[in-house]
Amino acid sequence: MSRQLKFNIFRYNPQDPNSVPHTDSFWLDETPSLTLFIALNRLREEQDSSLNFDFACRMAICGSCGMVINGRPGLACRTLTSDLPGEITLMPLPVFKLVGDLAVDTGTWFRATNEKIESWIHTDQEFDPEALEERMENDLANSIFELERCIECGCCVASCGTANMRADFVGAFALNRVARFVMDPRDKRSDADYFEVVGTDQGIFGCMGLLACEDVCPRKIPLQDQLGILRRKMGFIGLKNLFRRKV
Amino acid sequence: MAYETFYSDLVCIGAGLAGERVAIEAAAAGFKTILLSLVPPRRSHSCAAEGGMQAALGNCAMGEGDSPDVHFADTVKGSDWGCDQEVARIFADTAPIAVREASHWGMPWNRVEAGKSMCFKGGVCFEVEDKAEKHGLITARAFGGTAKWRTCYTADGTGHTLLYTLDNKVTQLGITVHDRIEAVSLIHDGDRCVGCVARCLKTGKLRVYLSKATLIATGGYGKLYSETTNTVINEGGGHIVALDTGLVPFGNPEAVQFHPTGIVPTNILVTEGCRGDGGTLLDVNQERFMHIYEPEKAELASRDVVSRWMMHHIREGHGVPSPYGPHLWLDIRHLGEKHITTRLREVYDTCIHFLGVDPITQLIPVRPCHHYSMGGVRTNKDGYAYGLEGLFSAGESCCWDMHGFNRLGGNSLAETIVAGRHIGRAVADYLKGAETTLRTDLARQAVARDEERIKRIVSGADGKENVYDVRNAMQKEMMDNVGIFRNGTDLQKAVDNLRELLVRSKKVGLRSSGVGSSPELAMAIKISGMVRMAICVAYGALMRTESRGAHAREDYTARNDRDWLTRTLAYWRNPDADLPTLEYEPASPVFHLPPGDRGYGKCEIICREEMNE
Amino acid sequence: MTTIDTAIYVKPPSRVSAYLDWLQMLTGAGLIAFMWSHMILVASVNLGVKVMNAIAWFFEATYMAQVGGPLIGATMLLHFVLAARKIPFTTSEQGAIWRHAKMLHHTDTWLWVIQAVTAMIILIMGSVHMWTVLTDLPITAQKSAARIQGGFWMVFYLILLPMIELHVGIGFYRIAVKWGFIRRAERKPFKRFENILTAVMILIGLITIIRFATLAI
């Protein structure tokens, strides 16, 4: 069973004036249940201690370890080498700013985008510690959770041709997030408010339906469906205004 | 020596649930707040919590009659009377409010659905009926060690959704977040803490945060152990900077909890909810065994009890042999495909992706591994750290001490936002009165010290020890000799070996250039701090000659309320020492619930005289 | 830091993007409808020269060709202008999408690249073709056959045909997924359907060309 795995890893340290982007190759004996998390840590500890990459939870829930694995953005921690060929090429996620080697700065990007789409519940209601919580149907709670499962790994953004071409496109992640708030009765934003946020070419109308986002999302968020629903909804809001002719 | 300086009223080291909840409270009160984190806040360890958080709402049928009083009692019993009962009281009373508040902020808690439904407990199926008047309120599930169903949840992504909800709030309030920043030392003058020195993990540069109040909310220190459910960033960074001051004690370092169901080999936790929903534990013969040891609660006994019986059963030779050592089986097959792929979806995904096991038809290999750190930066009940004014702590990193020697499942997520709310207010109150001059001279000295330290590591001036070798040796030592079962001989061995490792840790030199974000350098900076923490844990455990909660001594099997109804305070006063100074204080200022039998686990108690009628 | 209440300066949300997206989709859908009708018209020659001539005569007698032709031309131009918003014209954008497509082994992304490339070809060849046909009315099978047997137009159509069918097929698929007519579960079967449709269309087109090429003038 034991294969010799060959890793081709993108290397560049932007802080180091002597560093130029290149690819390094490493070899490693495959062991049972070997994930890229274990493999990369072994490489760093045993072969090259300058190797830079990100992991935190190592259980596919924190979204730290997105990278391009043999051409596909995905979570390294939950990629078993047994599912890959003997030669494995690892690249950092595009779109995001490079920190070093395979590590990219997703934090800044996501915070900025979340600010742009105002990713929070908008309500005037004050919290009353004495009162019972507002009721909600359990099915609705589950539907919200279904979209809230996004872990902001950035794979959808990195895999999206539009996002790669245009820096101002908010990406499938953000459109899904907006869809989540549209669904939530606690958020009092009106259709027009949402339209303002995503009814643009930086938002839903910028999406060209490439669907790489749908295909790479490690959480299997129903991006295709949400994007479709959102496009129709925003499309109709746009039309309604055409006929009513008011602000 | 050029470095950037950031000024604020409050700097929170750590942006998990606890750090963010405190920040929200302070920012809402109008104070300039900065959150620091090793990773973007949403990637903090809190996101990994699946099961849920406890709050006595009493909405679901199986939670009827619940109240903060019952929750309080469960918490105290769970702690094996090691907790501060005033804190446990604050906690139980505030938890329902904190849960509802999270709901107000957008948390998609699962809700009560009126009508009959089927439940499992211990593999047995039974029917419950939820009342129409409760329909749509926040529901709860069963968790180990609780009298009622009290654990509020969002499917199996409770920590994730809660953290996103809070971070949304942080974004809304416009609170400054600096991620990929690692605090490396506190700035203080011996009385008062005025911020911290931190290293930027994007550029490798040092920077200074000067603040009137400083909060440590850096989570647990699981990475002292090799087998842990904790994320790889849980390295005790906050504890190290506090311990390094020599003034702030590490409370109850030996109180470390193990979780019964980490999958083999990756130690990814499968939630206690599996057992709560009716999953069972099987041995090599695929037979249940927990009911033999715990006839009443069986698989649902508190997690230290379950962990211990599992290890016991494995030691008795009933483990399933595997290349990674013996393990046991977790069986959730009877819950059915629908249940597993909806309510336990995370578990399902974990098994498929990390094990290649389909839990609908196959058994899951599990064994206990390190899970939670009850100990931490010692504070009073309002989060004020002992020893330094202006320093606070909250969350898992803090020992305000509501968990004592064993934390109940679901109590720590609740702790983060309850403590965050409570301590956040205390911080805001403190800031209102604070008249601190932000001393740049102290900052300069502190940076110079850290810069010198880093220079020596990079150049290998003190030696060429490989940092990873030292770390791995430490983790192995902790796993082997400071684990679930403890005894004097092993603990002594651990302390001795760790002292040797401490010497080695001070001789670490880099093999890479250390330029830029350099993960090797990051590890090298904290390694000797980690070893010091490990020594605190091992030494605290060695000295505590009793068994209490998760601290189980084979040579002192009884809980000794006569001599050990105390909390350990470990100080590292002399930086050149290789052992901490241990002091002790009473476990609780008051005993609303006098020490007694937990009602589960084996019960051997040496009573306090005055209670020994 | 001075804070300015930007709320008062904020323009009401612009609806332009929404209209343009609708128009892009509708012109696309209109052109699809046209291309399929066009295929029936031209392919009718396979049923007999008389059939095609009759249909062509009908369109001209009703002035649908004279009016419809330029209208189609205008629609195509409009569609082009709309779609051009999405086409990478700068070299940096082109570089980005090209590198990206090469890195990502993903068919739907490649389909889009094909769509953008075919679009440019169609723009030129389609216009030339329309000019040729519409300035030489009436349409008869004999004239078409003569053109194709000339050789140049044969090659011309052999290029244009797959271009247009690919563009139309992909466009059809993309409208369906972008606007949510096709849901996640139906995507795979729908894509297969679309591929088959494209192949069938190209096949009919080829047969038609062969028919023209072999038609006795």
Ligand SMILES: Cc1cc2nc3c(=O)[nH]c(=O)nc-3n(C[C@H](O)[C@H](O)[C@H](O)COP(=O)(O)OP(=O)(O)OC[C@H]3O[C@@H](n4cnc5c(N)ncnc54)[C@H](O)[C@@H]3O)c2cc1C
């Ligand atoms: C797998 C798993 C499942 C769990 N499930 C449950 C459950 O179901 N119910 C429950 O109640 N509890 C559960 N817990 C426990 C619970 O998740 C944690 O106790 C809780 O989330 C801790 O939150 P925190 O905010 O204190 O710390 P964390 O969320 O760990 O946050 C720590 C923060 O500190 C930062 N940090 C650390 N060091 C530094 C430094 N040196 N400088 C700057 N920043 C630093 C980190 O970046 C991070 O932002 C679970 C734990 C695990 C491991």
Ligand code: HEM
């Ligand atoms: C008769 C000819 C044509 C037909 C039938 C046609 C049809 C279509 C259709 C149905 C779509 C999908 C629309 C959508 O996704 O909203 C589309 C998209 C597109 N068309 Fe055309 N088209 C034609 C000519 C052209 C021309 C001449 C150009 C430009 C030079 C062009 C460029 C594009 C581009 C770039 C897209 C992709 C737009 C996007 O992804 O958002 N097309 N076309």
Ligand code: HEM
């Ligand atoms: C109203 C406008 C149009 C008219 C009247 C028209 C008419 C015709 C006619 C008569 C033919 C037969 C061949 C010939 O006579 O040369 C033909 C073939 C063809 N046309 Fe058009 N056409 C029109 C628009 C278009 C457009 C816009 C396109 C694509 C961009 C197009 C693509 C083709 C192709 C690919 C063929 C070859 C058909 C085959 O192989 O079956 N046409 N057209």
Ligand code: SF4
């Ligand atoms: S939508 Fe999916 S791919 Fe995109 S960030 Fe979220 S989890 Fe990652």
Ligand code: F3S
């Ligand atoms: S890949 Fe990009 S273009 Fe749209 S469908 Fe997904 S966001």
Ligand code: FES
């Ligand atoms: S390390 Fe958290 S998702 Fe991979």
